[in-house]
Amino acid sequence: MQATPANASGLRVDEKLERMKLFGLSSPALLLVLVILVIPVGWLFYVSFLGGNGQFSLENYQRMVERSSYMRIFRTTFEVSLVTTGLCILIGYPLAYFLSQIPPRIANLCMITVLLPFWTSLLVRTYAWLVLLQKQGLINEWAMALGLWDEPIKMVHNMTGTLIGMVHIMLPFLILPVYGSMKAVDRDYVKAAANLGASPRRAFWDVFFPLTMPGLFAGTLMVFILCLGFFVTPAVLGGGKVIMVSMKIVSNIELFVSWGAASALGVVLLALTFAILWVASRFLKLDQIAGGGH
Amino acid sequence: MRSQDSDALPISIRGVTKTYGAVHALDDVSLEVKSGEFITLLGPSGSGKTTLLMVIAGFTRPDCGSLKFGEREVIRTPPHLRDLGMTFQSYALFPHMSVAGNVAYPLKLRKLQKAEIAERVEKALETVQLGGYGDRRITQLSGGQKQRVALARSIVFEPRILLMDEPLSALDKKLRDQMQIELRHLHEKLGMTTVYVTHDQREALTMSDRIAVVNKGRIMQLASPRELYERPANRFVADFIGDSTFLPVERSGEQVSYGGMPLKFVQAPPDTPTLALMVRPERIVLSSEGPREGANNFAATAVEVVYQGDSYLLHARLDDGTLIALRGGVRGASLSALPNVGDKVTLTLAPEDTVLIDGSEA
Numbered sequence: 001m002q003a004t005p006a007n008a009s010g011l012r013v014d015e016k017l018e019r020m021k022l023f024g025l026s027s028p029a030l031l032l033v034l035v036i037l038v039i040p041v042g043w044l045f046y047v048s049f050l051g052g053n054g055q056f057s058l059e060n061y062q063r064m065v066e067r068s069s070y071m072r073i074f075r076t077t078f079e080v081s082l083v084t085t086g087l088c089i090l091i092g093y094p095l096a097y098f099l100s101q102i103p104p105r106i107a108n109l110c111m112i113t114v115l116l117p118f119w120t121s122l123l124v125r126t127y128a129w130l131v132l133l134q135k136q137g138l139i140n141e142w143a144m145a146l147g148l149w150d151e152p153i154k155m156v157h158n159m160t161g162t163l164i165g166m167v168h169i170m171l172p173f174l175i176l177p178v179y180g181s182m183k184a185v186d187r188d189y190v191k192a193a194a195n196l197g198a199s200p201r202r203a204f205w206d207v208f209f210p211l212t213m214p215g216l217f218a219g220t221l222m223v224f225i226l227c228l229g230f231f232v233t234p235a236v237l238g239g240g241k242v243i244m245v246s247m248k249i250v251s252n253i254e255l256f257v258s259w260g261a262a263s264a265l266g267v268v269l270l271a272l273t274f275a276i277l278w279v280a281s282r283f284l285k286l287d288q289i290a291g292g293g294h
Numbered sequence: 295m296r297s298q299d300s301d302a303l304p305i306s307i308r309g310v311t312k313t314y315g316a317v318h319a320l321d322d323v324s325l326e327v328k329s330g331e332f333i334t335l336l337g338p339s340g341s342g343k344t345t346l347l348m349v350i351a352g353f354t355r356p357d358c359g360s361l362k363f364g365e366r367e368v369i370r371t372p373p374h375l376r377d378l379g380m381t382f383q384s385y386a387l388f389p390h391m392s393v394a395g396n397v398a399y400p401l402k403l404r405k406l407q408k409a410e411i412a413e414r415v416e417k418a419l420e421t422v423q424l425g426g427y428g429d430r431r432i433t434q435l436s437g438g439q440k441q442r443v444a445l446a447r448s449i450v451f452e453p454r455i456l457l458m459d460e461p462l463s464a465l466d467k468k469l470r471d472q473m474q475i476e477l478r479h480l481h482e483k484l485g486m487t488t489v490y491v492t493h494d495q496r497e498a499l500t501m502s503d504r505i506a507v508v509n510k511g512r513i514m515q516l517a518s519p520r521e522l523y524e525r526p527a528n529r530f531v532a533d534f535i536g537d538s539t540f541l542p543v544e545r546s547g548e549q550v551s552y553g554g555m556p557l558k559f560v561q562a563p564p565d566t567p568t569l570a571l572m573v574r575p576e577r578i579v580l581s582s583e584g585p586r587e588g589a590n591n592f593a594a595t596a597v598e599v600v601y602q603g604d605s606y607l608l609h610a611r612l613d614d615g616t617l618i619a620l621r622g623g624v625r626g627a628s629l630s631a632l633p634n635v636g637d638k639v640t641l642t643l644a645p646e647d648t649v650l651i652d653g654s655e656a
């Protein structure tokens with residue numbers, strides 16, 4: 001018979017204790033998640049399967065498939081989210097790049113201005129855009145005074161206004177993770193690429209951009225998912241012409257007092273969001289893009 | 295394979311200065327590297343070695359100065375057009391590419407055929423003893439392996455100028471010795487003009503055609519390894535390369551004496567206001583039969599005897615209180631004849647080994 005390895009049982013006990021402690025420490029948080037997340041969502045799920053008579057029924061879901069208006073709403077939601085996300089990338093990535101290249105002291109100052117919107121109310125920001133963009137708003141009046149255009153342009157209560165407002169509000173969510181991943185890229189990488197013969201453009205696309213992909217990916221996903229459930233800005237700036245899922249949910253409750261229909265919409269939106277996350281994590285293996293190093 | 299010499303380029307550095315605030319990272323540096331030469335920059339940490347390499351590679355813009363590759367002035371040429379190989383102190387391997395991807399990158403930029411790229415990548419990896427590692431991810435490599443991939447990447451496109459910033463610092467002694475030989479072979483084969491940075495003076499002495507000792511952004515001495523070791527220009531160089539003890543000496547006319555004793559020497563002393571006698575531990579000898587005729591003799595007391603396997607080290611105190619080190623061989627009877635602590639001993643220095651240098655603290 002072999003002698004038992006030294007301390008094997010003692011070390012196993014330690015391992016177990018450590019795990020129990022970890023669980024003990026995280027249990028309040030787990031409980032909180034359970035109470036404020038799992039239970040309400042479960043209830044939402046349950047309500048969505050109740051018909052008008054209070055019995056189990058699929059009518060809430062049936063209606064969504066049958067009525068074209070619902071399809072349109074979902075399409076609008078995705079369109080607005082996609083375009084907003086795309087614009088955020090087009091504006092946010094170069095901006096983050098600029099911030100990552102200038103001296104840190106100035107960059108920090110600029111970062112504060114990027115983050116400033118976070119400290120003001122969403123509603124205030126949205127109404128501020130209303131004031132700026134409306135027919136007698138600042139932008140139209142100044143542009144006409146400068147002779148840029150003669151007639152006031154309709155920039156609000158439509159898709160344009162919605163997009164302007166949403167891009168403005170979503171931009172920090174893209175810039176922050178992108179900026180973070182850019183700062184994490186060792187400057188020697190780009191230097192090495194140049195040394196090996198890559199023009200600044202090649203070095204950027206071959207080395208810098210791939211290394212910032214994880215941040216860009218995280219920011220894109222965050223913006224897109226936040227957009228899917230966005231309410232205030234499209235409601236105020238869309239002027240009833242841009243109807244997104246979240247607005248339909250509100251009208252279902254406020255106008256028709258139909259909790260079942262509203263819940264069903266919520267469940268579908270949630271399911272779609274999860275589906276997107278799942279697909280995204282399947283196809284873009286984050287750790288591989290990052291080389292497993294970051 | 296390219297032909298030798300014809301393709302290598304001389305590097306001419308003239309009056310290059312780079313300041314960071316009050317720090318002179320480079321202070322009016324001039325250096326002529328001959329075509330195909332292997333030059334090593336040797337100096338303490340923060341002396342400006344990396345800065346000088348970065349100026350040559352084009353990543354640090356100096357305040358002033360001229361830099362020529364051959365006849366071409368390149369001080370204002372962007373780095374990607376300088377066409378030189380470089381290993382970074384931080385390796386700078388691209389983490390999102392495989393080992394082969396990294397090594398192939400400069401070849402892809404030069405639009406080589408796929409088959410040729412694959413062949414040259416594998417050959418370069420074999421040169422650094424990493425054959426078959428092509429598919430590994432960079433993050434799966436040890437520090438020494440990374441360093442060797444960086445080396446492979448910098449030589450795979452056979453640059454005419456190669457800059458290396460401590461390329462072997464992360465390797466264990468055995469592998470480092472092998473890679474030193476490998477690098478020398480490579481240098482002989484490709485004949486590229488090489489500027490090499492190291493902290494390891496033995497590495498510098500064994501590999502270089504010439505060594506530039508750098509301190510506080512200035513080149514203290516540029517000379518062949520042998521000259522540098524035998525005839526250091528000043529105390530800094532003598533102190534930095536090899537161990538040495540300095541003894542104060544007085545000059546009167548042609549005569550130089552230590553503690554009243556006239557010294558016998560072969561090489562004329564430099565023409566400086568003060569002089570110092572440089573004593574290397576392996577040059578001074580323990581004399582068993584007292585003072586020796588025709589040599590310089592020093593009376594001392596043994597303070598400590600350390601056995602070190604391949605040699606022994608004797609610390610002895612001269613009569614004026616200076617502590618002097620002596621390294622002796624352990625062959626035959628010499629071990630049994632070692633003095634005990636407290637014994638009076640005589641140390642002798644042959645006139646050929648009596649080196650007088652500039653005595654000022656540089």
Ligand SMILES: Nc1ncnc2c1ncn2[C@@H]1O[C@H](COP(=O)(O)OP(=O)(O)OP(=O)(O)O)[C@@H](O)[C@H]1O
Nearest residue numbers: 314317318319337338339340341342343344345346
């Ligand atoms: N970007 C920079 N900003 C400010 N000072 C710098 C910068 N780069 C280098 N220095 C300073 O210039 C001097 C030379 O630095 P350098 O990196 O060339 O030293 P080194 O000889 O390569 O040292 P080591 O052997 O430690 O690598 C140091 O005093 C350093 O602090």
Ligand SMILES: [Mg+2]
Nearest residue numbers: 343344345383
């Ligand atoms: Mg350095």
